[in-house]
Amino acid sequence: MSNIIIGTAGHIDHGKTSLIKALNGYEGDETKEEKQRGITIDLSFSNLKKAQQNIAFIDVPGHEKLVKNMIAGAFSFDCVMLVVAANEGIMPQTVEHIEIMSLLGVKELVVVITKKDLVSQEELQSQKNRVLSFLEDFDFDLKFICCVSTFEEKTIENLKEKLFTLKNTNKTQENFFRYYIDRVFSVKGIGTVVTGTVLGNKCELDEKLFIPRINKETRIKNIQVHNQNTLEANISNRAALNLQNIKATDIKRGDLISKKGFLRGFDTLDISFKCLKGKQLYHNRTYSLFIGSKKVEVKVLLFDSTTNLEEGFATIKAKEPFFSVYKEKVILRESNHTIAGGVVLNCVNDPMKKTQKRVLLKALYDEDYKQSYKILLDAHKKGLGLISSAQRFALSHEEAVEFGKNLENVFCDEKELIIYPIQTKEYIKDTIKEIYTKNKYALLSNAAIKLRIKWASSSFIQTVLDELEAENFLKKEKSLYKNANIKEDFSKSLEEVITKRLKQEELSPTAPYNIYDDLDIDRKLGDTILKSLCSKKQVIRMQHNLFIHADCLTKVVQEMKNIIKEDGYIDIKNFKERYPLSRKYLIAYLDYLDNFSQIKKVDNKRVFLSEFV
Missing domain, CATH: 1.10.10.10 (Winged helix-like DNA-binding domain superfamily/Winged helix DNA-binding domain)
Structure with a gap:
């Protein structure tokens, strides 16, 4: 089945919720407060099906004070449905919603002008022209513009037909499942249930998942997609997941669920950003950051200014960890005003100088992975884990290994998924030579050397041992290496050496492994x-x-x-x-x-x- 998520956007009272009800019969404003106040306060979710096509709707609040709730749903949109009332036209929240959609990188757009029965044909055409003129300042792919009235069934049916012409999700499939929680609740007899949008890759029934913020593993007991039990939930599915061994009080909106081992948490993010027209980001100022369905207070540190910038690179600092990925979109707001949108470039806190980081961000912005690897290897002389490439560059292990193999002056360990600068090999070689020069009777294996050079992989060490053997510096005997210049078999004499040492140490003998290390012999x-x-x-x-x-x-x-x-x-x-x-x-x-x-x-x-x- 093809899936697409369409999110509403528009000013309060322009008919977003009424339009969803006309399309699929779903009453979005279902809470007591929403019914009393007559406005949408939080996100609501529904869908529309036709044969093998499924459209999921996320209806968002239009009130200016509820933009934070609107953004929580907007990050997962495949397409935005801009709703404009014919009798009012473009209003403040129409503008802010469209600005946010643009900042989040949503490209596909449909326009629905509601309440057409309240204006003349001339005014209706005039409103269409104003909306089209307004959208010229943005880079949207406008699919169609449609005028409707919830009292005219033909207009609603026409809109339905047009919506079903929209293509499947344009979300990029990643190597692993990601899912931001937008609602969490407990059901008697069932347990904890969360709702959200499937990102990255699908999830399956009974699959083990991981919640990084609370460092806890869970299992999917049940999956529902639009109130139907299913065996799996695919990318762009709105899905409810019943989680095992998780209390509803332990998790909250904004928490990320993923697969164990793919995401590391850091309290910083490096982003590229662009402000809205007439807005600026100020250095060392606190803003509200929206990432996925999560909102967090952060400090913004600009790279190229100590005052303010309209666009550029910045480091985001928070008091809690992010579990983000390359190219994830973020929104920065101050009070009730949207200031800028950003793209995550570097989600791993690397030990490097600011000037070095600046070059890395430019390479990541340009999607120059070859240059990015080179810069990172300069900072990680003791090896860069390719397993982090899924988070760093949105690359699969296979793609990351292929990149590593094609880089110049590196050693790529395909088994342990690590790449090393080739000059690091000389350090390992010098360390081994020093051992055998200092103690000509040393007898060590690859594993024994790895205990001394913990950051080096066994394969990397083996290449050095092979070279030293080829140079006639070492000689291999079974799994052990001895000094090639020593001709006699001295392994038997080691019994005498150890016996003598233990006798000398009398009542305070050294622990065996320390003796082995001192004598440079394999454990x-x-x-x-x-x-x-x-x-x-x-x-x-x-x-x-x-x-x-x-x-x-x-x-x-x-x-x-x-x-x-x-x-x-x-x-x-x-x-x-x-x-x-x-x-x-x-x-x-x-x-x-x-x-x-x-x-x-x-x-x-x-x-x-x-x-x-």
């Missing part, structure tokens, strides 16, 4: 050596990461027995008085005494059994 190899020494009883394993030389253990056991003879018992206190060791060692050695039959534990003390005879 797996080190574990194998310790197992061998334990099987030979040369080393005793006291705890998970505590190994002691057998001679040292025999000595401390005898000393502990002497303390019992002198004091009648041994516990942590009198043991520590003779041997000022850390509590970890003291407890381990005391516990070891329990292996001897002549010693008994009483409370926290150890005594000889003869004391009880």
Whole structure:
């Protein structure tokens, strides 16, 4: 089924809600306050079907004080239906609504002149001409202009026919599902239900979703599209989602629902902006930002001015994180006035200087991804994750990898989705060379090197190891690399090295992994050596990461027995008085005494059994 979302726009009392009712019978003003005041206060949603075509209507309030509610629905419009009353013509909210639609990048427009029965044919034609003249200042694709009266059924039927000629949604499909909540409520026996417009990609029944603001995963228990249960909701569908394990009080209008792992939150956004005619953005001033159905107070920091600008680049700062994507539209307002519209260029807070950021924003504005990657790699010398390309550039993983592979002077790890500046390879090479130069008996694997250079991927490290092997600096033996200049097999002698070290450290032996790192040997190899020494009883394993030389253990056991003879018992206190060791060692050695039959534990003390005879 083809889907299109048409949103109303126009001044209060020009007949937007009455027109929707005439088209599909839906009474939009259903709250008590709306009926009492006779105006639309919040968004209302309905639809119109014909065969495999579905038109979703979002009716917005026309009152100037309710523009914030109007914007919450406007971000999801595929087409705007401008409603102008024939007896009043263009009015203030007509202008502001159309300005907002233009700022949000909605291109397709239909014009409906209502209340045609209240004016003469001459006045009706005059109003049409005024509307067309007004629209000349905007870049809309005007599909048609239609004059109606809700009392003349033929005009309504004619409008319906024209609406069904409109094509399917023009929204760009993305790699992952996005959905801004515009309503949330709890239904007895069902649970939490949210409504919103499907963006980015479809969602399916039983699919796992993620709500970034509350850092919580959920599952779709049920999907309804226009009051019909469905297995999925596609892009531009108005959908109600029944969410599992989410309280209605935990979420609110403006919250984004998406897929886990695609969006990171940052309290800044870098945008390009353009003000409405006669308006300006002021540096370091607070504005209301509208993004999706979310409204948040922000501070605007201009890039190219310390005073004000009509258009340019700016950084938006908030006290809460945004979970935005490249090219998402925003609106900036001050009090009850719309000031500017913007496009998100950079939604990730990168560690870079302002001058560097300025160049990046120009590249992103021009959609020059090659230059953008180059600038970002200059800032991220230890690797740039391609997985963030969906958020950064609206690219799929495949597209991002293809870009990475075609960039010059980079290493692209297709498996781990990371790209590195090629000069970073020299840093890894120098680090490995330093290890083997400092300790000519080093024996390390790729995994052991990755533990030291945590930001480098295994594939990137392997390219360096391969080069060092080709240069005859290293020699590979199974999965380990040794200094190519050392001819003898020294792996066996490592047992002697570790045994000697443990004996020297006596009662305070170093943890195994620290020994391996000090000796520059692979952890797996080190574990194998310790197992061998334990099987030979040369080393005793006291705890998970505590190994002691057998001679040292025999000595401390005898000393502990002497303390019992002198004091009648041994516990942590009198043991520590003779041997000022850390509590970890003291407890381990005391516990070891329990292996001897002549010693008994009483409370926290150890005594000889003869004391009880």
